[in-house]
Amino acid sequence: MIAFGPEILLVLLVALAIDALLGEPNWVWERFPHPVVWFGKAIGLCDRLFNHPSEQSPFVGRLTGLMVIIVLFAGGTALAWFLQESLLSLGIFGGIVLALVSSVLIAQKSLYDHVLAVQKPLEDGDIIAARQAVSMIVGRETKFLEKDGVARAAIESLAENFSDGIVAPVFWFALFGFPGLVAYKIVNTADSMIGHKNDRYLWFGWASARLDDLLNLMPARLTMLLLLLSPFHPVGGRAAMGVGAVWAAIKRDAPKHRSPNAGWPESATAGRLDIALSGPRYYGSKLVDEPFVNDGGRVDIGPVEVGDALRLYRSSLIVQFLAIAAIAGFCLL
Structure with a gap:
């Protein structure tokens, strides 16, 4: 049953405010397991028990993976409803x-802090520390990245995680x-x-991947709209794209992305900053030749552009909060 209404939206607004102020309190998670850790333990257990690719046909592997995600989805939803x-x-x-x-399941401040941790060593010219910081938030090989590659990786991660780490959880909570x-976070994990x-x-992960794509379909496009329409102007006197x-x-560019969803926030960010994102990168020793997003945008980027991305992100978070508050106010009338 849809729970949409002013009571739920007010709870959501308080949750967003708490996360924006406190973020991830490490002193708590040093003593207690994070809820996502529990999701991961349940998924890992199912993987060990039911995923035997050398012994299963593609059909059985897909069916088993589908049943696992259905049970986890239903069980997590039921417990969350009771709570x-x-x-x-x-x-x-x-x-x-x-x-x-x-x-705890919304990552506004955590994402900001992780990207800021990349910007600071870039400003200091410490490429080793910048590579180490960006390796915490991307899956690609980072040890050979130069200044522009580190900046590009950080901005791409910010754009993609804004969608699946903030807007999508907020959307499904609303x-x-x-x-x-909870259901969304289980699928995303x-x-x-x-x-x-x-x-x-x-085969075993096919259902989880497709369901995650489905659940992120609308949030990714909402993230794009937030990034496109939020007030922003780049620093340094550079002219912003209209x-x-x-x-x-x-x-033009979002459909080119390997992901059906990630291209939308990424291309919006690239356009607002007038930079080129994506492009070829290494995963381990394998070169993946991805097309550029906003090809023709600036490629020589660094800490200034990371800072611009963070300011656009903050502006978009404020617009999201105000939009939810306006909807809640309308519902209360």
Whole structure:
């Protein structure tokens, strides 16, 4: 049942405010396992028990993976619904606790801090530290990246994770409450663990990868709109591309991306910053020849452009918060 309504939206606004202020309190997760760790343990257990690619046909592998993600999805949703209903029955105090728990699964400040950790060594000219920092947020090989490659990797990660780490959880929470948030995070975690096109997960992880694509379909495009329409001007007196020109570039470039969803926020970011993103990169020793997004944009980039990306990100977060507040206010009328 859709849980959309002012009560849920107010809980969401409090959760966003808590996450923006506190982020990921490391002192908590040093003592207690993060909820995503529990999701990962459950997915890992199912992987060990049910994924035997050398003994299974592609059909059996796909069917097994589908059944696993259905059970995890349904079980997580049921537990989250029980917790939500129990907390909301306690009134305002329960709503605040629910917001606090929900904030743990939204990564606004954490994402900002991780990208800022790349910008600072770039500003200091410490390419070794910058490579190390960016390796924490990307899957590609980083040890040979120069300044522009590090900056590009950080900005791409910011754009993609803005969609699946913030906008998508917020979207599904707004529609279905805490159960929607938990269900999305389970699928997204499963995709990151088993949704790979390799010998072990090609069939078993197929359902998780396709479901993750489906759940991110609308959020990715909402992220693109936030990045496209939020107030922003690059520093240093550089002229910003007009919204119409950026939109034309998005329509041209987003479908070229290997992901059906990631190209939308990435191309919006590239257009607003007037830089080229994506392009060839190494995963391990394998060169993946990806096309550039916003080909023709600047390729000689560095800490200034990372800073611009962070300012665009902050502006988009504010617009998202205000939009949710406006919808909540309208629902209360």
